[in-house]
Amino acid sequence: MPYLLPICNDSPPTNPLLHQPDFPNLINIQTRFENIMDETASSTTVALDLKRSEMAIRDLTNLVKVSDLVAKDRLSVLLDSFIGSAKTTGRELQRLGSRVGGTVDSILAMDDYVLRFLEQTNKVPEIGPVASVFQALVPFGASPAQQALVQRKQLETLWFQATGALEDNIVRLIMEAEGDVVLLDRLEEDLKVIHQMLSREAAQVDMKTSELLAELWTSLGGNKRKLANFNSHRSLLANIDVYRIRAAKYITGTLFQLQQLSSDLEALRDRMVAPLLSSSDTHIPLEVHISSIRKGIERLTEGRAQAKAHENAYLRQLVDSIDSVTIGQDS
Numbered sequence: 001m002p003y004l005l006p007i008c009n010d011s012p013p014t015n016p017l018l019h020q021p022d023f024p025n026l027i028n029i030q031t032r033f034e035n036i037m038d039e040t041a042s043s044t045t046v047a048l049d050l051k052r053s054e055m056a057i058r059d060l061t062n063l064v065k066v067s068d069l070v071a072k073d074r075l076s077v078l079l080d081s082f083i084g085s086a087k088t089t090g091r092e093l094q095r096l097g098s099r100v101g102g103t104v105d106s107i108l109a110m111d112d113y114v115l116r117f118l119e120q121t122n123k124v125p126e127i128g129p130v131a132s133v134f135q136a137l138v139p140f141g142a143s144p145a146q147q148a149l150v151q152r153k154q155l156e157t158l159w160f161q162a163t164g165a166l167e168d169n170i171v172r173l174i175m176e177a178e179g180d181v182v183l184l185d186r187l188e189e190d191l192k193v194i195h196q197m198l199s200r201e202a203a204q205v206d207m208k209t210s211e212l213l214a215e216l217w218t219s220l221g222g223n224k225r226k227l228a229n230f231n232s233h234r235s236l237l238a239n240i241d242v243y244r245i246r247a248a249k250y251i252t253g254t255l256f257q258l259q260q261l262s263s264d265l266e267a268l269r270d271r272m273v274a275p276l277l278s279s280s281d282t283h284i285p286l287e288v289h290i291s292s293i294r295k296g297i298e299r300l301t302e303g304r305a306q307a308k309a310h311e312n313a314y315l316r317q318l319v320d321s322i323d324s325v326t327i328g329q330d331s
Helices: 023-030 033-065 072-122 129-137 144-204 209-217 224-273 286-330
Strands: none
Touching: 023 072, 023 144, 023 224, 023 286, 033 072, 033 224, 033 286, 072 144, 072 224, 072 286, 144 224
16 A cells, blocks of 8 residues: 555664774773873973083083183084084973873863763653654654664764874874984983093093083182082083983883874774674663763873973972072072
């Protein structure tokens, strides 16, 4: 009978989706940025130490230029080069820390957007039994199966947006961290050459390298204020390589973690686009996605706040130490 209304078929389509978004595992990868934030916060503090050492080297360079050292011209050139390298390295270390913080902010913004969408999707209005029967008999609007299909496609789209943005950020951070490693290696080579030249100069006058530096620092005689400055500089100069080693440790640690994140994210995306061999009923419930994203946002927000607090505390400590030195010199 052609005038009868067809019964709406709610069965899933014959060509089911082959993609299974997995936000819980994606959140697990994202929250590992907590450790990366700790590493880069530490490297930022080392960058400030390098800045102080850069200033000490600048004063040493001025002393070398007016000294009686045999190779003072060449040593002055090397010290000037080191000042430029230290300045660039310190700036790039601080920039990496800012980039990591920006990446976490981007992740949080994306996660918040996904969470809001999923929460709205999860608010499906209930209908009474009469309306349910009527909807089954009269095919107006989308059927529950069609609605589920649209929601799955929207979930897929959000998944690819989130993983794509994370992948782009990780690639950029890896490139920056690799660049910082190169800068730190150059700094090491500059320090080696400078140390070799100072050692040769010290041998000429039969004294240790540290004694030679002390002689340079105290060459201006009885100016107690400047001598106090130079004593502080001697300590900074002695610690330059220590700062470099610490920075290299933090940056290589950051680089390793970023490379691991990149590898794990790639594996997760591969699993996502692979055909599902199990039943289509094994999908992750919407509530699990929502719960995982909420927890991830909380953890990253707390980690971001802790990293900022760590940097601010070190900055306050640095300012206080500079103020105390200045007060001591003026007295």
